[in-house]
Amino acid sequence: EAQVTQNPRYLITVTGKKLTVTCSQNMNHEYMSWYRQDPGLGLRQIYYSMNVEVTDKGDVPEGYKVSRKEKRNFPLILESPSPNQTSLYFCASSSFTGELFFGEGSRLTVL
Amino acid sequence: AQKVTQAQTEISVVEKEDVTLDCVYETRDTTYYLFWYKQPPSGELVFLIRRNSFDEQNEISGRYSWNFQKSTSSFNFTITASQVVDSAVYFCALSEARRTGTASKLTFGTGTRLQVTL
Numbered sequence: 001e002a003q004v005t006q007n008p009r010y011l012i013t014v015t016g017k018k019l020t021v022t023c024s025q026n027m028n029h030e031y032m033s034w035y036r037q038d039p040g041l042g043l044r045q046i047y048y049s050m051n052v053e054v055t056d057k058g059d060v061p062e063g064y065k066v067s068r069k070e071k072r073n074f075p076l077i078l079e080s081p082s083p084n085q086t087s088l089y090f091c092a093s094s095s096f097t098g099e100l101f102f103g104e105g106s107r108l109t110v111l
Numbered sequence: 112a113q114k115v116t117q118a119q120t121e122i123s124v125v126e127k128e129d130v131t132l133d134c135v136y137e138t139r140d141t142t143y144y145l146f147w148y149k150q151p152p153s154g155e156l157v158f159l160i161r162r163n164s165f166d167e168q169n170e171i172s173g174r175y176s177w178n179f180q181k182s183t184s185s186f187n188f189t190i191t192a193s194q195v196v197d198s199a200v201y202f203c204a205l206s207e208a209r210r211t212g213t214a215s216k217l218t219f220g221t222g223t224r225l226q227v228t229l
Contacts (some may be wrong), residue, residue: 033216042202042219058216090156100146100217102156
């Protein structure tokens with residue numbers, strides 16, 4: 001089954017404790033991206049990657065890092081999480097047609 | 112810069128009513144894609160439709176229909192005979208179309224919460 005898998009789905013952490021949200025897709029898509037969803041703001045892009053070793057900033061990259069060492073994986077790294085990074089995070093990958101396939105979301109709470 | 116506006120924050124209807132969700136977009140690109148996604152209470156994002164900027168034909172899929180009007184930069188979504196299961200947040204989104212046809216980024220509207228009651 002074609003899918004985008006994110007882990008963890010739910011996480012509560014404390015300020016400053018590094019964490020990584022993993023994302024993996026099995027559709028051989030070149031394009032992957034991360035979004036965060038906040039009430040009243042919709043979804044905003046954090047980072048995206050057009051291919052292996054190619055990443056670029058989206059609209060709200062501050063406080064986040066990404067890497068793309070393999071085509072299927074695109075982890076989101078929060079080196080020193082802060083409460084304003086409490087959000088619902090979505091990973092997505094895209095086919096050449098431009099349709100985005102989203103993961104199920106990861107709800108992160110930073111205390 | 113691209114922008115998507117969904118002016119309706121929340122809509123409530125009674126089951127079997129028709130409802131239209133508005134979407135207005137701004138872009139300088141001549142080639143772009145428009146999308147609608149549904150986010151039910153369970154939280155996942157469900158793809159509904161993708162429309163190329165060169166294709167202004169309206170589309171119907173069951174009870175769902177979409178009206179794309181380039182002249183007014185709108186891509187409205189209508190649900191006919193709404194059902195309780197249609198209750199969700201609906202997002203309109205816009206992306207540029209790169210030469211390869213791959214979308215580089217989606218710009219989302221803020222979403223419209225639709226509540227369908229019995």
